Amino acid sequence: TELGVERRFVPESCPRAVRPGDFVRYHYLGSFPDGTRFDSSYDRGSTFNVFVGRGQLIAGMDQALVGMCVNERRFVKIPPKLAYGSEGVPGVIPPNAVLHFDVLLIDLWNSEDEVQVQTYFKPEKCPRTVQVSDFVRYHYNGTFLDGTLFDSSHNRMRTYDTYVGIGWLIPGMDQGLLGMCVGEKRIITIPPFLAYGEDGDGKEIPGQASLVFDVVLLDLHNPKDGIAIENQLVPESCERRSQTGDFLRYHYNGTLLDGTLFDSSYSRNRTYDTYVGKGYVIAGMDEGLLGVCTGEKRRIIIPPHLGYGEEGRGKIPGSAVLVFDIHVVDFHNPSDSVSITVHYKPSNCTVLSKKGDYLKYHYNASLLDGTLLDST
Numbered sequence: 381t382e383l384g385v386e387r388r389f390v391p392e393s394c395p396r397a398v399r400p401g402d403f404v405r406y407h408y409l410g411s412f413p414d415g416t417r418f419d420s421s422y423d424r425g426s427t428f429n430v431f432v433g434r435g436q437l438i439a440g441m442d443q444a445l446v447g448m449c450v451n452e453r454r455f456v457k458i459p460p461k462l463a464y465g466s467e468g469v470p471g472v473i474p475p476n477a478v479l480h481f482d483v484l485l486i487d488l489w490n491s492e493d494e495v496q497v498q499t500y501f502k503p504e505k506c507p508r509t510v511q512v513s514d515f516v517r518y519h520y521n522g523t524f525l526d527g528t529l530f531d532s533s534h535n536r537m538r539t540y541d542t543y544v545g546i547g548w549l550i551p552g553m554d555q556g557l558l559g560m561c562v563g564e565k566r567i568i569t570i571p572p573f574l575a576y577g578e579d580g581d582g583k584e585i586p587g588q589a590s591l592v593f594d595v596v597l598l599d600l601h602n603p604k605d606g607i608a609i610e611n612q613l614v615p616e617s618c619e620r621r622s623q624t625g626d627f628l629r630y631h632y633n634g635t636l637l638d639g640t641l642f643d644s645s646y647s648r649n650r651t652y653d654t655y656v657g658k659g660y661v662i663a664g665m666d667e668g669l670l671g672v673c674t675g676e677k678r679r680i681i682i683p684p685h686l687g688y689g690e691e692g693r694g695k696i697p698g699s700a701v702l703v704f705d706i707h708v709v710d711f712h713n714p715s716d717s718v719s720i721t722v723h724y725k726p727s728n729c730t731v732l733s734k735k736g737d738y739l740k741y742h743y744n745a746s747l748l749d750g751t752l753l754d755s756t
Contacts, residue, residue, distance in 0.1 A: 383440050384457035394449035398488050400433025404445060405487035405588060411480045418472055418479075427486050429588050438463050441481065448485045450525050456481040487525045489571040489590050495555045496569040506561035510600055512545030515684075516557060517599035517699060523592045525569075530584040530591075539598055541699050550575045553593065560597045562637050568593045599637045601683040601701050607664045610679040612705070618673035622711050624657030628669055629710040635703045637681075642695040651709050662687050665704065672708045674748050680704045710748040 398404055405427040410419035421428050430436045432445050440458030448454060458479045460466065468475040510516055517539040522531040533540050542548045544557050552570030560566065570591045572578075580587040622628060629651040634643040645652050654660045656669045664682030672678065682702045684690070692698040733739060745753040 381459050381461070383443055383459065383462055385444050386455040386457075387452065388455050389451075389453040391449055391451045394452070396449070396488065398432055398445050398448045398485070399490075400446060401431065402433075402488050402490050403429070403431050403588065404448075404485060405429045405586075406445070407484045407486060409482040411482075413478050413480060427586070440479070444481070444483070445485070448483075448488075450485055450488060451527070452485050454481075454483045456483055487588070487590050491573070493571040495552045495571075495574060496567075497556055498567040498569075499564060500567065501563075501565040503561055503563040506564075508561070508600070510544055510557050510560045510597070511602070512558070514544050514600050514602050515542070515699060516544055516560075516597060517541045517697070518557070518595050518597045520596075521594045523594075525590045525592060539697065550591075552591070556593070557595070557597070560595075560600075562597055562600060565594070565596045568595055599699070599701050603683075603685060605683040607668050607683070607686060608681040609668060610681070611676070612679060613675075613677035615673050615675040618676075621671045621673055622656055622669060622708070623713070624670065625715075626656050626711045626713050627653070628656055628672075628708060629653045630669070630706050630708045632704050632706045635705075636696075637701040637703060656711075662702075664702070668704070669706070669708075672706075672711075674708055674710060675750075677705070677707045680706060708749075 407421045407427055408419075409417060409422065411417045433442055435442070437445075438458065440462030441456065443462070444454065444456040444458070458481065460476045460478065463479050464473045464475075464477065466475050468477055473479070519533045519539055520531075521529060521534065523529050545554050547554070549557075550570065552574035553568065555574070556566070556568030556570065570593070572588045572590055575591045576585050576587075576589065578587045580589060585591070631645045631651055632643075633641065633646065635641050657666055659666065661669075662682065664686035665680065667686070668678075668680035668682065680703075682704070684699045684701060687700065687702045688696050688698075690698045692700060696702065742756045744755045747753060
């Protein structure tokens, strides 16, 4: 005569339990005491979706669902007075029938819910965070609240690349990505009314489904960004700085914003040699190499629209921010003449060398960065 509830499985983690007013999605098997099945959500291939405590369910089920956790399984015994009473349901439920339900809770949310963000890793250095209108590249695993995977960028081996805060994403993800650092990892839980709503996406995501995204941010920039320069070493003596038209020799390590190495002149044991300001290198490098001294070390951060754009190149993915740590070894201009610096000259110097003379002299020969080449 009374409602019976047996908790057959309770998950270790239960951050939230069903309360009156919550919306739930659950699977069930309905049977009579002799084991005869009269209904099953599994047979229909769809969960039963309903608000709890609003009279949309028989009274016994309205009570039995309260306090359940996602992934919890309950066996519920409902007496007639809390089910279909003395009338039953013609052709389905006989009068005064006791009903047994085997219930598995898949999802729950409330219309007052907001996006939940849980950061479980944050890098120590975070010079910039995601803002509205930024372009981001990130990896994710997308699951339902019960842990079922519905999508993963890792499986496709390709980041998800998009603008944030301008409506290119579901509203919950637009909110959940704001404030992230490159390298940060967070769990973003999104109620259905900030995701795909009543209809789902028409493919993997059913209607009224809460979504959980495990996200790691790999890259971010804004279309308004220019290059950023961080000086790492500037020589005390710098008689000349590079200008448009100069020819430079420099070493570099090229990485993505998350630290992934994509190229290095050091690995080839050979400098990269090029003219500056003439379009021989990507636009961001053309700009970043101006104003350097011989021996200088600097970091040049280049947004994709000044790098390799949306298509990328080789190991560089599309829309990738590039980081170059450079060391300038040498530079000159084709219009340069020979430069002579006198370190010592005898006071008595009556005979000067002239063309055709035979000379004997000592020398130390080095590159502009001081590397010794030869010495008599």
